[in-house]
Amino acid sequence: MNRFSFTRANSVPEAVRAGGGADTRFLAGGTNLIDLMKENVERPSALVDINRVGLAGIEERPGGGLRLGALVSNADTAYDRRVAERYPLLACAILAGASPQLRNAATNGGNLNQRTRCYYFYDTATPCNKRNPGTGCGAIGGVNRIHAILGASPSCIATNPSDMCVALAALNATVRVTGPDGEREIAFADYHRLPGDAPQHDNTLRTGELVTAIDLPDEDFSAHHTYLKLRDRLSYAFALVSVAVALRMEGDRIAEARIALGGVAHKPWRVPAAEQALAGQPASAENFDRAAELLLRGAQGQGHNDFKIGLARRAIRRALRQAAAGTPQSQTDKRIA
């Protein structure tokens, strides 16, 4: 790890004041940042510890819905009674990720800002446009089993590794941030970005901006949801493909559908046309196939990850069936329901 200066912020304004430098980093749970610093992928000159700025609670929003503080741990968020009852999709997605120890340390703001697990990004001996813009991409033509099948660019084919973010995308969450220019809100769909020709930017947060909270809208998908995560081992592994589904059912018809995919792109992947195609339709195998087709339109493998296209198609169908039937995938009993 390189040497750096360390500041502990005791309030949000203090954190924003201290956090403005281009090579300054906020330290939350540290489970991603410290790991990357040990690999010399991150070499900050200064760390600003934000663990004591407040933002550590979950509150009812005045107009309905919940506000999740950026410094609440992933574990405390998933096990919060209000989250578990009203947003079980989010609780399931969080509990599908990492391990109990890591979820105790990891925070909501940190989870949103975790970096890709691309092997070349981690290996400073290899080229990587995300780590060192302009050096090339080791994964294109290299080992790319975990890489993107959707939305990739000739500069970068990395995926966003978060499980929590896949559920937040499906739930139409909003990210609240405070920076040198004041506060703003970012719709979840606009928070993460596609790599394009600037893969060094994972998201649209500006330098010095601090995530303060995640807002969940007052919507009820608790009866028909699932988080289906497929990976190389049953726990403590990142998703190869994951699917978050939230449905509002009227009888055996789907009134409203939300589908987000994880492990397949640089951001949680949603396709409005796929969701609209299900609205007002019966929960049938043909309709699920059609939705999968629309979600995966344009999917392209890179060689080692070609299998993800078929895996994603089957996972989408399975997840839609689970959600429609009201039998969400258990995060403890790993048999696929």
Add this chain to the structure above:
Amino acid sequence: MSDVAPISIAFAAMPITLTINGHERRLSVEPWVTLLDLLREREDLTGSKKGCDHGQCGACTVLVDGRRMNSCLKLAVSLDGASITTIEGLAEGDRLDPLQQAFMDHDAFQCGYCTPGQICSAKGLLNEGRARTRDEVREMMSGNLCRCGAYTNIVDAVMQVLESRGQIKEAAE
């Protein structure tokens, strides 16, 4: 400490206070020192193991204010004021913690390298109070890898302690 002015010292050791296994320790620590390295290299508490140093194995698991965490990914300076419990802090004198006894009763290890982390993790699991079935214990212990493959016996050991505390599902119903 936390309620006074922000501390910002470039490239220098910082004063922190940690309660380690019940003893208050006033320490001077460089910002880049992890809790794991502090425990092993400076406090001579070598029970917590460095398996991977990257959060991928659980061998470094300790309790921070009663909650299990990977000590390899925590900077010691960020924990100022916290209470740390390691494997060395579980027994009371010669009386083993029930989890330590259960690991022996069930032969829940072979080489023993992962064991301190497994036991601290299991302690965290008991504090959380959510795992009540074998499947739940397996899932909630999945943050601790065992290269020797003692997994079934580890689950047996944890189940024994859950049972003795009346926390398994069958007993509760």
